[in-house]
Every structure is written in C-alpha cells, then in structure tokens.
Amino acid sequence: MYKLYPYFTNDGSVGLFSPDADDIYHSTYGALTEAYEKFILPSNIEDFLKKNNEIKILDICFGIGYNSKSFINYLLDFFYNETIDTNKINNIDKIYTDNKKYKVFIHALDNDKNLALLSPFFVTGKKILKNNKLPFINEKIIKMLSEKTESKYELKKEVNILLLQKLISQIDDEVIKILNTKEYAPFFDKMMINLLPHYGLLKNSNDILYPLYYLISFLHNIYYKYISSSYKMAFKALNLLDFNFDLEINDARLSVKNDNRLYNYIFLDAFTPAKCPCLWSTDFFKELYRLLDNNGMILTYSNSAAVRNAFLNAGFRVGKIFSESLNKFTGTIAVKNKSLIKYELSEYDLGLLKTKAGIFYRDKNLNLTNEAIIAAHKKEVENSPLMSSSRYIKQCKKANMHIKNVI
Numbered sequence: 001m002y003k004l005y006p007y008f009t010n011d012g013s014v015g016l017f018s019p020d021a022d023d024i025y026h027s028t029y030g031a032l033t034e035a036y037e038k039f040i041l042p043s044n045i046e047d048f049l050k051k052n053n054e055i056k057i058l059d060i061c062f063g064i065g066y067n068s069k070s071f072i073n074y075l076l077d078f079f080y081n082e083t084i085d086t087n088k089i090n091n092i093d094k095i096y097t098d099n100k101k102y103k104v105f106i107h108a109l110d111n112d113k114n115l116a117l118l119s120p121f122f123v124t125g126k127k128i129l130k131n132n133k134l135p136f137i138n139e140k141i142i143k144m145l146s147e148k149t150e151s152k153y154e155l156k157k158e159v160n161i162l163l164l165q166k167l168i169s170q171i172d173d174e175v176i177k178i179l180n181t182k183e184y185a186p187f188f189d190k191m192m193i194n195l196l197p198h199y200g201l202l203k204n205s206n207d208i209l210y211p212l213y214y215l216i217s218f219l220h221n222i223y224y225k226y227i228s229s230s231y232k233m234a235f236k237a238l239n240l241l242d243f244n245f246d247l248e249i250n251d252a253r254l255s256v257k258n259d260n261r262l263y264n265y266i267f268l269d270a271f272t273p274a275k276c277p278c279l280w281s282t283d284f285f286k287e288l289y290r291l292l293d294n295n296g297m298i299l300t301y302s303n304s305a306a307v308r309n310a311f312l313n314a315g316f317r318v319g320k321i322f323s324e325s326l327n328k329f330t331g332t333i334a335v336k337n338k339s340l341i342k343y344e345l346s347e348y349d350l351g352l353l354k355t356k357a358g359i360f361y362r363d364k365n366l367n368l369t370n371e372a373i374i375a376a377h378k379k380e381v382e383n384s385p386l387m388s389s390s391r392y393i394k395q396c397k398k399a400n401m402h403i404k405n406v407i
Contacts, residue, residue, distance in 0.1 A: 002114050002178055006187040009033075011151040012126035014187050016064065016115075023271050025063050032124055035066040036153050038301045038331045039267050040074050042321040044340075048264065049078055054103040058263040058291065060252050060270065060279065062108035065119035065163065067267045068245075072159045075104065079241070103242040107261070113249045117175045120164040123189045124155040152325070160192055166245035168199045176201065252279055253366040256287040264293050268300040273307060273361065277373040280307050281363035285314035285334070298334040305352045305389070308332055308345065310360035312353070319343050348396055356381050357389035 005017040011030030018025065027034040048055065059068045079102065110116045178184065179193055248255050252270075266288055270279040278284070280302070288298060299321065300307070311318045311334040319341030321331035335341060345353075352358060361377050368376075 002174060004115075004118075004178065004184055004187075006122075006184065008126055008187075011153070013066070013124045013151075013155075014064070014122045014126075018271070023275050030151065031066050032070065032153050032155060033151070034301070035070040036074075037323050037325060038321060039067045039269070039299050040070045042331070042333065042342075043265055043297060043299055044342075045071070045074060045265070046078055049075070049102070052264075053101065055265070056105045056261060056263045056293075057107070058256075058259075058261075058266045059106060059108040060266065060268050062110040062116050062119070062247065063112075063269065064115055064122050065108070067269055068106050068108055069119070069155060069159050069163065070153070071106070071265075072104075072162060073153075073155050075102070075241075076156060076158065101240045105244045106246070107259070107263075108245065108247045109252045109255050110247075110249060111251060113170075114175055114178060116247055116249065117167055117171050118178060118188075120160040120167060121179060121188045121192045123187060125151065157191070160189065161195070162243065163245065164192065164195065164199075166243075167247060168201070170247065171196075171201060253284060253287075253363075256284070256291060257366060259291055261291065262293045262296070263291055264296045266292060266296070266298040268298055268302075273302065273304055274374075276370055277361040277377065278363055278366075278368065278370050280304075280310060281361040281366075281373065282310035282313045283363045283366055285310050285316070287366070288334075289315050289336075292334075292336060294336050295340065296335070297340055299331065300333075301331045303329060303332060305349075305355070305357040306360045308349070309353045309358040313360060317341060318345060320345065320349070351396070352389060352392060355387045355389045355392045356384050357392075359384060359386070 005019060006014050007017065009015040009027065009031045011033045013030060013032040015027070015031045016025040017023075025031075045055075057068070057071060059065075062068065108116065176196070179188060179196075268279070268288075270276045273280040292298060298311075298316070301321075303320075308318050311332070314334075315336075316334035317336065317338040319333045319335070320329045320343040321333055322328070322343050323330040329343070333341065359377065359381050361373050362380075363373055
C-alpha cells in the first residue's frame with residue numbers, strides 16, 4: 001500500500017519525509033511559511049498583478065502543493081483588497097460583467113500522482129502539534145520540531161476547495177483509501193474529505209453507515225455553501241477568476257521539453273541537487289530559459305554555487321532571495337531582465353562560482369539517471385584544476401571578506 005510520512009511543521013502545516021530520497025519535502029520551521037518566504041514574497045507578484053491581468057506559473061515538483069496554494073492564497077488577498085468592497089459584496093454581479101478580472105494558469109509537474117491529488121486535503125493552521133508518534137524515524141526532524149506553533153500566514157479554506165474542483169476528476173479509489181487510513185487522519189482536513197460525496201465520490205459505498213455519512217456531509221455542504229458569509233464571498237470572487245490548473249504526472253524534463261508556453265513565474269522546488277541533480281542541470285535550465293517570459297522569474301530555495309553557475313551558463317541573470325524574518329539569504333532567482341534582481345550576487349558569491357563548488361551538473365539529452373549525473377559530476381570535480389571551496393572560504397576569512405549570510 002502507498003505510504004505517507006507526514007509530520008506537523010512548526011507553523012501548523014504538514015511536512016513530508018521521503019525515505020527514497022532520504023530528504024524532507026518541507027522545512028521544519030514551516031511548510032506554508034517556507035512557500036511564502038522563499039517563493040511568493042520574493043516574486044513581487046503584487047506589482048505584476050497591478051500591471052497585468054493574466055499570469056502563468058510553472059510549478060516544478062508540485063508535491064502537496066504549498067507553492068501553488070500559497071500563490072492562490074496571495075492572489076485572493078490581493079483580489080479581495082483590490083476589487084471587492086465588502087459593503088458591496090451583494091452587488092458584485094452588477095459591478096462586473098462576464099469578463100473575468102484575472103486569468104490564471106498553473107501548470108504543476110510531479111511524478112507522484114497520489115501525493116499531488118492529496119494536496120487539497122492536507123490540514124493547515126494546526127494549533128496543537130502532536131509529533132510524538134511519527135510514522136518514521138528521523139532524528140534531525142524530531143530535534144528541530146517544537147510543540148508550539150508560530151504561524152504568520154493563514155491558508156484560506158477556499159484555496160483547497162478551488163484546487164479540489166480542478167483535481168476531482170483524477171481522484172481515484174487509491175486516493176480515497178489513503179484519505180480513510182486511520183494513521184493519517186490527524187493530517188487531513190475533515191471538512192475537505194466531507195466534500196467528496198458532493199462530487200459523487202463515496203467514502204465506502206458498502207458501509208451500512210454510508211447513507212448517514214452522506215446526509216451529514218450534505219448538511220455540512222449546505223452550511224458552507226449557503227450560510228457561511230465568508231464562503232459566499234469567496235465563491236463570488238472566484239467566479240470572477242478564469243482559473244485553470246493543469247496537473248501533469250511525468251518526468252519534469254520530458255514535460256518542459258514538450259512545453260511551448262511562456263511562463264511569468266517558475267517555481268523550482270525539487271529535492272536538493274545532491275539528491276535529484278536531473279532537475280538542477282544546466283541543460284534542464286536551458287529548457288527553462290526557453291519557457292520563461294522576458295520579464296519572468298525563476299525562484300528556488302537553493303543557494304548552491306553549482307546551481308547559480310548552471311543558471312548563468314544557461315543564459316540567465318542571477319540574484320539572491322533575502323528573508324527579512326530570518327535575516328539571511330534563503331534562495332536564488334534567475335531572470336532574463338536584470339532589473340528584476342533586488343539582491344545581486346556579491347563578490348564572494350561570484351568568486352565561489354569559480355571554485356570546484358561552482359561546477360554544475362550536466363544532462364545533455366535530459367535522460368540520464370540521477371546516479372549517472374552524480375557520478376559524472378564527481379569525476380569532473382575530482383579532475384578539475386579549480387580551487388576547492390574550503391580553501392576559497394579560508395582565503396576570504398583571512399582577507400576579512402564579508403561572507404555573513406551567504407554561505
């Protein structure tokens with residue numbers, strides 16, 4: 001049976017561990033917080049929305065969707081503030097015509113169908129964290145988790161509902177079975193599961209209690225659809241959005257090779273380069289360069305010198321992402337238009353790219369296994385005459401070069 005390895009991160013959202021990659025999908029300090037501070041806030045989407053009414057996003061390694069959901073959440077905040085006067089909410093249909101205010105398209109890529117389809121059901125905003133019985137053992141995660149939540153961001157209920165509407169046709173019996181697995185119950189939103197009968201999906205059609213379950217769910221839906229003012233406001237607003245969501249389960253390399261759209265934003269959230277180099281090669285980045293709008297932006301959490309050098313080799317201008325809350329640089333942006341870069345690479349950063357640490361991964365035909373890419377990269381590093389990164393760092397420290405927050 002399909003296995004999940006969930007845990008609550010410190011902002012009350014759900015994180016996941018991958019035993020295959022021996023890596024985590026989300027930072028323990030907060031899955032939702034990480035999405036906001038590494039992908040949404042640095043993207044300057046608000047300014048983009050003020051100048052454009054159409055936006056296209058490529059979400060690479062969708063996972064359970066925090067980056068896309070955070071974007072939708074941010075969009076709704078902007079949309080409500082910019083277009084909706086709450087005193088006029090009942091007249092909103094008179095204010096606007098059939099023309100949509102914003103046209104939004106998200107192309108989400110992942111190779112794990114079940115995980116992606118479970119996205120609308122994961123709970124956020126958990127107040128009391130119970131990680132004492134994790135369904136896996138990982139000392140690093142356990143050590144970093146706390147018992148108290150510290151959340152700066154709140155995910156609206158309508159975000160998951162909107163996403164569910166787009167994914168409902170792909171939800172199958174295996175996903176339903178996972179949702180009904182007792183050990184995962186704390187990590188799923190019961191309200192979202194209760195919506196399934198509304199879409200014709202059964203909890204268990206052979207269960208003699210199912211008619212009662214259906215009645216309870218139906219009444220639950222009636223409340224949220226017709227009584228809750230926030231729900232009514234949300235759907236009125238969402239009706240003004242031309243929202244399209246395309247989930248593609250595939251090797252991201254194949255997907256981008258066959259894609260000819262231009263994207264305003266690309267979220268690159270793959271496992272670390274050392275675990276999944278196939279999505280960090282300069283050859284993959286060259287495909288992304290082809291797909292990025294001239295005023296578009298790629299955002300990723302990686303600070304790796306090899307990743308930044310790979311972007312540069314692919315033709316991009318490269319900058320850094322700075323987190324004010326953490327007071328440090330937390331990622332990288334790649335653009336075609338240099339004016340979009342707020343934090344440029346420092347002298348130290350540029351020097352690091354010229355060391356062995358800056359040797360990037362190669363995957364010329366975008367078909368090598370991760371093991372083959374890693375082996376070739378290791379050989380190239382070993383045979384390189386470039387200075388080691390450790391020696392470079394020592395020289396910088398000796399010369400008192402400012403390297404705070406950049407390593």
